[in-house]
Amino acid sequence: MSNENIFREVDEELRSDRMRALWRRFAPFVIGGAVAIVLLVAINEGWSWYSNSRSAEGSQQLYAALDAAEAGDIAGAETQLDAIAANPSGGYGTLAQFRKAALLAEQGDSAGAVAAYDALSSSQSNPRLRELALLLAGNVLVDTGTVADVEARLGTLATDDSQMRRPARELLGLAHYKAGDFAAAQQNFEAVLNDPLVQSPVRSRVSFYIAQMLSDGVIAAETPAQDAADAVDAIVQDDAAEPAVTEPVAE
Numbered sequence: 278m279s280n281e282n283i284f285r286e287v288d289e290e291l292r293s294d295r296m297r298a299l300w301r302r303f304a305p306f307v308i309g310g311a312v313a314i315v316l317l318v319a320i321n322e323g324w325s326w327y328s329n330s331r332s333a334e335g336s337q338q339l340y341a342a343l344d345a346a347e348a349g350d351i352a353g354a355e356t357q358l359d360a361i362a363a364n365p366s367g368g369y370g371t372l373a374q375f376r377k378a379a380l381l382a383e384q385g386d387s388a389g390a391v392a393a394y395d396a397l398s399s400s401q402s403n404p405r406l407r408e409l410a411l412l413l414a415g416n417v418l419v420d421t422g423t424v425a426d427v428e429a430r431l432g433t434l435a436t437d438d439s440q441m442r443r444p445a446r447e448l449l450g451l452a453h454y455k456a457g458d459f460a461a462a463q464q465n466f467e468a469v470l471n472d473p474l475v476q477s478p479v480r481s482r483v484s485f486y487i488a489q490m491l492s493d494g495v496i497a498a499e500t501p502a503q504d505a506a507d508a509v510d511a512i513v514q515d516d517a518a519e520p521a522v523t524e525p526v527a528e
Contacts, residue, residue: 339369339376346380355380371397371406378413387421389415398430408434408441415445418450427452435465443469443479450486459495463487 342357358380360372378393394414401407413470427449436443450465469475469483490496 304451336369339373342373345377346376351380351384371401375410375413378410382417387417390417391422395430412441412444412448415448415452419448419455422452424452424456424458435468443472443475446481447483449482454486454490459490463490463496 306312322449325362338361342354342361344427345351345357346377350527355377357358358373358377358464362370362377364370374393376398378397379388381393382390391414394410394417397410398414411430411434415427418426418430431445434441436442439445446465446468450462450469451488453459453462453465466483466486469486470480475483491498
């Protein structure tokens, strides 16, 4: 055997010994890491299955509660909604709380509905859900509360930088109108009309409010109040001017 072959064999043995030593040293870490990855994947898959299962269960319970309310079983619906809210899954707990508050309002329990919406506005982490709860509470209080009650919920939503400013200002206008403060009502309604992002149905509805106040003589005929009244007149005239549909005469 040549010296070159001997050196090669010795070098291979040394490499093999070093590899075995490295493996003995780091094998526990490699194996442990592999096991950890498998466990993490298994836990993630298991949690996904559990969450989906809970979400599906919450969906079925919510639909059952809605069906019960539709069938007139209000007490049963409220019991089911309370159960869903107590064990929230997939966001259905929040939906159940909103529906429970709406049921209270529909049944004439305005105080209970407002309390439920107030609780939602203080417990939700999502700012849009908090604003929605305040808006719905204000909507109930327009008919059952005072202007101060409505302003306490909607005052922060009626600012220029709020996405809820248009419905908030409309409700504030209605609250002031109901209280007989027609100047404040006009101010809120005109703020809605002057909003560049107001949609046509809302603009038409608020224009009718102003036209009604002009007709009653509780506000002066000024722009944009007069413009709103003119817009309402144009709508009415267009509706009246539509030609009647006649049936063709059979020859």
